[in-house]
Amino acid sequence: MKKFQFSLDHVLDYKQQVLEGVQNEHAILMQRVRSQEALLEELRQRYQDCNREFREAEATGITVAEAMRLESGLRFWENEIVKNEKILAQYQKEAEEKRKQVVAARQDTASLEKLKDKKHLAYQQEVQKGEEQFIEELVASRRVVIAAS
Numbered sequence: 001m002k003k004f005q006f007s008l009d010h011v012l013d014y015k016q017q018v019l020e021g022v023q024n025e026h027a028i029l030m031q032r033v034r035s036q037e038a039l040l041e042e043l044r045q046r047y048q049d050c051n052r053e054f055r056e057a058e059a060t061g062i063t064v065a066e067a068m069r070l071e072s073g074l075r076f077w078e079n080e081i082v083k084n085e086k087i088l089a090q091y092q093k094e095a096e097e098k099r100k101q102v103v104a105a106r107q108d109t110a111s112l113e114k115l116k117d118k119k120h121l122a123y124q125q126e127v128q129k130g131e132e133q134f135i136e137e138l139v140a141s142r143r144v145v146i147a148a149s
Helices: 009-060 064-148
Strands: none
Touching: 009 064
């Protein structure tokens, strides 16, 4: 019998390539989310530093101009945090959509792989049946030769 060949091998290869591509895209998006989270954490830390500086300066006494400068700095960091939280939410949404695509591509690939496994098992059973039939015919012909002698 000839070697097993799955008729949808090209489709399976294509689906696996699609899956790898989507997984790579998802990894890139997740890296972007992590970078944005780190940036947001840094912005929050800067806000806290500015707030601490403002509170310490208030406790020791500061000029109105200095208070306005520090207050302006706090508002700047607040605006930066809000802006970057929106960016993070968008990045997370994109990563979640890509994750869903990864799941769908994985399901497509898995179903084809299961079909290939079933076809291969059926092929192996057919080969085994053919070998058993050949052995039976060989034994039967051997008996005929022995009986004729």
